Amino acid sequence: MTGSAAQGSPSPPAVPEASAAFGGHAPGVREGGESLAGFLRGLPGVDQTGLESRAAALATRSVKAGSKIRALELAISMVDLTTLEGSDTPGKVRALCAKAMLPDAADPAVGPVAAVCVYPDRVSLAKAELSGSPVLVAAVATAFPSGRSQLAVKLADVEAAVTAGADEVDMVIDRAAFLAGEYAHVLFEIGEVKKACGGAHLKVILETGELATYDNVKRASWIAMLGGADFIKTSTGKVAPASTLPVALVMMEAVREYHRETGRLVGVKVAGGIRTAKDAIRYLVLVNETLPAQWMDRSLFRFGASSLLNDLLIQRYKQTHGAYGGPDDFSLE
Amino acid sequence: MGSKPTSSGNGRLSVAKTRKLYIDGAFVRSESGRSFVETGPGGVAVNVAWASRKDVRDAVSAARRRLPAWSALTAYNRGQILYRLAEMIESRSGEFAELVLAQEGCGEAAARAEVEAAVDRWVWYAGWTDKIGHLAASVNPVAGPYFNFSLPEPTGVVAVFAPASLLGITSVLAPVMAAGNVAVMVAGERGSLVAASLAEAVATSDFPAGSVNILTGRQPELAGTVSTHRGIDGLDLSGLLPELRAEAESGAAGSVKRVFSEGAPDWTGLPGVSRVLSFVEVKTVWHPIGI
Amino acid sequence: MTSASNDRAAGNAPLAIEYAPAPESKAVVNIRERYQLFIDGSFVPPLQGGYFPTINPATEEPLAEVALAGEDDVDRAVGAARRAFDEVWSPMPGRERAKYIFRIARIIQERARELAVLESIDNGKPIRESRDVDVPLAAAYFFYYAGWADKLEYVRPGPVPGPIGVAGQVIPWNFPLLMAAWKLAPALAAGNTCVLKPAETTPLSALLLAEIFQQAELPPGVANIVTGAGATGAALVAHPGVGKVAFTGSTEVGKQIQGELAGSGKRLTLELGGKAANIIFDDAPIEQAIEGIVNGIYFNQGHVCCAGSRLLVQESIADEVVERLRRRLATLRLGDPLDKNTDIGAINSAAQLEKIRRLSKTGEAEGGISWSSGCALPERGYWFPPTVFTKVEPAHTIAREEIFGPVLSVMTFRTPEEAVQRANNTVYGLSAGVWTEKGSRILWMAERLRAGVVWANTYNRFDPASPFGGFKESGFGREGGRHGLEAYLER
The missing domain is CATH 3.40.309.10 (Aldehyde Dehydrogenase; Chain A, domain 2)
Structure with missing residues (x-):
């Protein structure tokens, strides 16, 4: 496999094989671990300078007028409105859910957002608050954000969230295992979590800020997709740097190549540090230039954010009213 | 020229300037709360902040924090920043000429000429940032299938003792910055007003906070602290009182600092590139050649 | 419902971002009806009085009329350059020359958008490139070579090399402003004076650069710009008052120039075609x-x-x-x-x-x-x-x-x-x-x-710090870096 997979993208038979061999139930199978590592190392490298200049060039794309309104509304529909604090009281979660369903009380045409993202113990509350609305509930699980716990604990975390009604589970990969080269272990864990999710969609957080290199981001993206991820997600938001345009570009390219090889559509979620409409539109431009048209939809692209939503609303107000909205024109949550 | 800071002819009381230390991009009084008196324009007494060894410590910490970002800037970018400082000094040339006149006791024409020379010298060094590689780098024809090249990189945090004149201060500070180092400058008894005003020009140029730190104080008190500080990588002793140099050089040995020391320099002539080359480290890279 | 969710609800193809036209404003640049030659610090009409049109290649509409320099105009320009060389530029201390060139770099940075828009209109290149590549690089070349003007003793070991005299420089239409910077910046830094001929189809940015020279108070005659077609270039290259010829363009014309200069003792650098x-x-x-x-x-x-x-x-x-x-x-x-x-x-x-x-x-x-x-x-x-x-x-x-x-x-x-x-x-x-x-x-x-x-x-x-130039029939000589100065210094 290493020979043929070394070039361009993996050869078609390589991927299903890898998927079957490593998506299974046997962690640390020696042979499997070695050939997965060989497969990942055979992926074409990422040149940092070239990648970053491409991302910077795309950031100069200019979206104007009617397209801008549509882009802003699209971005609003893609938001996973997030609160992940130790201080998340029921009141805070209720406020967030209300905002998710009705982002702009003055203009009920806006929204709703894609999902609300909370810790597992707030899922049942969020679910109740959002009942009857199309807004999904996503739960971070697997000992978020560090991922440092026993697998059984992580799986229990996931099961609890799913039992409470979570539509989506945002898991973290074991970055320590990844950096130690235990790729098969990372893959195995993702597979186990996927099973625990049942019907819930699985988003796999790579925590790219800890992976350090773009080559690692690419490899981690492939492991996540081979493990059954429905989405790959940049960051927990708890580690700097969080999402960046070049990191998102690497992940989008991986998703595109995986789709070409397998036909399976995997979504991308960018999270952390995305605070302005301008940032959001830059990510949408990246999607537009890198991925087929299906990805321009919240079923395949998301923003994990909180303060972003109000900036999107302010910028939309500018487009619809011709003047900038003020910070107090929109509810904080 | 020569307007007194205390009052002007029409009976208006002028607003005097407080002279502070410049550390990490901010103007601060000495943590010691001390100041000393200098003679300013018009023979007026001016209080100048009197730095303590803890101020030295703070300045070195700030410089070290800034070092990675400053030395990672492109040489082109650093050159533009040095050039920008020349622009800022030129735009304050009247103020500098008054200070030079007061502190150095030369004539008015000589004071103006010194300010102009200082501006031109910053411009001269601005041009060196992206050319020093032409002097200090090489491709080395080693015998074997290796690509072997040597490159200069900045030494790190360099402490410079300020000479008594604006041109002298420029001639020791500019080469340190042109080579990509960060600086802690210690101005002594003479020239402290010029140094303090230079700090204001630096603050309004594009030098990032912490890249240039300027202290005013007493050399006998601070020389030992500076020369033995293990967070300092290089020393320019040209502006240090001669009787303090030997001790400073031996203090430098404790952490193998690079020392540049010149007897009694004449700052009017072009200084050459020896200072720039003294505060770079040459790195040689070997890389195989093959298919 | 928003338009985005409507699309989804209706099962339409998902929305693709349309980049609505986002044209850069033409208002930042004032294109005149007629452009003159820039000789001895002034804009002057051609002696024979001819003009040719330059057009916008994106619309085929004429932009302006540009003076056609004849042999006598070239002679005037070379004469002005010679006088400026003898009397002003070459005797001037390097640090003063440097400051003029730094000024030019700064004004290019200040008037960047104007230059970029004009370049895109006259040349047809995307504003993204003229804005992000051509103009910033042009400023960078002036900035870099300004720094050499007072450091010529460091260019090479041995005695300090002097300038050659008047440089005749002929540049192509693909990077009109940037090529002007590549030619003028090292020549002026080394102490030469210049007569530059921009390409027939793209003369406007060089003429705006001439305005920048005026704004920088560059002494008259130090840099002259003569516009025209091949004949103007040929007259410039052949002029006996020119000591150094620099040409960027086709290999065919480069060969002609090399042949014509044979035996003249003129220094020559050629940057010609490629098939990389x-x-x-x-x-x-x-x-x-x-x-x-x-x-x-x-x-x-x-x-x-x-x-x-x-x-x-x-x-x-x-x-x-x-x-x-x-x-x-x-x-x-x-x-x-x-x-x-x-x-x-x-x-x-x-x-x-x-x-x-x-x-x-x-x-x-x-x-x-x-x-x-x-x-x-x-x-x-x-x-x-x-x-x-x-x-x-x-x-x-x-x-x-x-x-x-x-x-x-x-x-x-x-x-x-x-x-x-x-x-x-x-x-x-x-x-x-x-x-x-x-x-x-x-x-x-x-x-x-x-x-x-x-x-x-x-x-x-x-x-600007990196030498550029060809092997074989792509030419000889290097532009950029320390090597780029050699072409404009005595051997």
């Missing part, structure tokens, strides 16, 4: 290599002497590379050069468009398979879509002749030796690209490629 190989190994960082191929040949509509016009791909990944390249080309946006989202602008002139079309037809006739991205071409103006030729063999015309347009010829190789052989099998030797993650192979290739610039895992990078 961009070499992709199977272990290349593939996504960035695709970008590098696109940047290598479609940057500035392929009007680049160092364009990576021959793509040499390792046979084992050739199909995949071509497939990825086509997908990428489908996203390129061709159109209004002033639109900030435009990737591919207009071909500079009707004559150049004709040449590109002719060579493309030859390519097809000789067996190459041509593929163009499906982008629509505007009705008016000169346009050619980004085009890729496959099934090209080394013997084919399009693999050997410089097209100077957005046309890429794809060939394959099996081994590094074969890549080198094919890359070097051309009369040109300006540049080459190598894409591989293996450092030692980059150096192995660089050792063997007969080209003046080798880009590894990047392409079309320029910097």
Whole structure:
């Protein structure tokens, strides 16, 4: 496999094989671990300078007028409105859910957002608050954000969230295992979590800020997709740097190549540090230039954010009213 | 020229300037709360902040924090920043000429000429940032299938003792910055007003906070602290009182600092590139050649 | 419901972002009806009184009339340059010359948008490139060489070299302002005075640069600009008062100039054509290599002497590379050069468009398979879509002749030796690209490629500190860096 997979993208038979061999139930199978590592190392490298200049060039794309309104509304529909604090009281979660369903009380045409993202113990509350609305509930699980716990604990975390009604589970990969080269272990864990999710969609957080290199981001993206991820997600938001345009570009390219090889559509979620409409539109431009048209939809692209939503609303107000909205024109949550 | 800071002819009381230390991009009084008196324009007494060894410590910490970002800037970018400082000094040339006149006791024409020379010298060094590689780098024809090249990189945090004149201060500070180092400058008894005003020009140029730190104080008190500080990588002793140099050089040995020391320099002539080359480290890279 | 959710609800195809036209404002630049020659610090009409039009290649509309310099005008300009050389510029201390050139760099930075818009209107190149590449680099070249003006004793060991005298400089239309900067900045820094002839189809940015010289109070006669066509250039090159000739343009004209100058004792540098190989190994960082191929040949509509016009791909990944390249080309946006989202602008002139079309037809006739991205071409103006030729063999015309347009010829190789052989099998030797993650192979290739610039895992990078110039019939002499000064200093 290493020979043929070394070039361009993996050869078609390589991927299903890898998927079957490593998506299974046997962690640390020696042979499997070695050939997965060989497969990942055979992926074409990422040149940092070239990648970053491409991302910077795309950031100069200019979206104007009617397209801008549509882009802003699209971005609003893609938001996973997030609160992940130790201080998340029921009141805070209720406020967030209300905002998710009705982002702009003055203009009920806006929204709703894609999902609300909370810790597992707030899922049942969020679910109740959002009942009857199309807004999904996503739960971070697997000992978020560090991922440092026993697998059984992580799986229990996931099961609890799913039992409470979570539509989506945002898991973290074991970055320590990844950096130690235990790729098969990372893959195995993702597979186990996927099973625990049942019907819930699985988003796999790579925590790219800890992976350090773009080559690692690419490899981690492939492991996540081979493990059954429905989405790959940049960051927990708890580690700097969080999402960046070049990191998102690497992940989008991986998703595109995986789709070409397998036909399976995997979504991308960018999270952390995305605070302005301008940032959001830059990510949408990246999607537009890198991925087929299906990805321009919240079923395949998301923003994990909180303060972003109000900036999107302010910028939309500018487009619809011709003047900038003020910070107090929109509810904080 | 020569307007007194205390009052002007029409009976208006002028607003005097407080002279502070410049550390990490901010103007601060000495943590010691001390100041000393200098003679300013018009023979007026001016209080100048009197730095303590803890101020030295703070300045070195700030410089070290800034070092990675400053030395990672492109040489082109650093050159533009040095050039920008020349622009800022030129735009304050009247103020500098008054200070030079007061502190150095030369004539008015000589004071103006010194300010102009200082501006031109910053411009001269601005041009060196992206050319020093032409002097200090090489491709080395080693015998074997290796690509072997040597490159200069900045030494790190360099402490410079300020000479008594604006041109002298420029001639020791500019080469340190042109080579990509960060600086802690210690101005002594003479020239402290010029140094303090230079700090204001630096603050309004594009030098990032912490890249240039300027202290005013007493050399006998601070020389030992500076020369033995293990967070300092290089020393320019040209502006240090001669009787303090030997001790400073031996203090430098404790952490193998690079020392540049010149007897009694004449700052009017072009200084050459020896200072720039003294505060770079040459790195040689070997890389195989093959298919 | 928002429009986005409506689309979803109705099961429509998901929304793609349309980049609405985002044209850069033309209001930042004032284009005059008529432009004069810039001689001895003033704008003066030509002695014979002729003018020629310059047009906007994106619309075919005339922009302005430009003075046609005759032999007598060239003589005036060279005379002014000589006087300025003798009386002002060469005796001036280097640090004062430096400050003039720094001023020019600063004013270019200050008037950047004006220059960029004018350049895109007159040349047809996308504003994204004139704004992000041409103009900032022009300022950078002046800034860099300003710093040399007072450091000539450091250029080389031995006695301090002096300037040559009056430099006659003839530049092409592909990077009008940037080429002017490449020529003028080192010449002026070294203490020469200059007479510059911009290309016939793109004279406007150089004339705006002349205004900047006035604003910088550059002494009269130090830099003169004479506009015209080939005859004006020929008169300049032949003028006995010119001590140094610098030419950037076609190999054909370069050969003529070298022949004409034979025995004259004039110093000469030539930066001529190219047919660069961009070499992709199977272990290349593939996504960035695709970008590098696109940047290598479609940057500035392929009007680049160092364009990576021959793509040499390792046979084992050739199909995949071509497939990825086509997908990428489908996203390129061709159109209004002033639109900030435009990737591919207009071909500079009707004559150049004709040449590109002719060579493309030859390519097809000789067996190459041509593929163009499906982008629509505007009705008016000169346009050619980004085009890729496959099934090209080394013997084919399009693999050997410089097209100077957005046309890429794809060939394959099996081994590094074969890549080198094919890359070097051309009369040109300006540049080459190598894409591989293996450092030692980059150096192995660089050792063997007969080209003046080798880009590894990047392409079309320029910097004032870096020498640029060709091997073989791509010319001689280097522009940029310390080497770039040598051409303007006594030996």
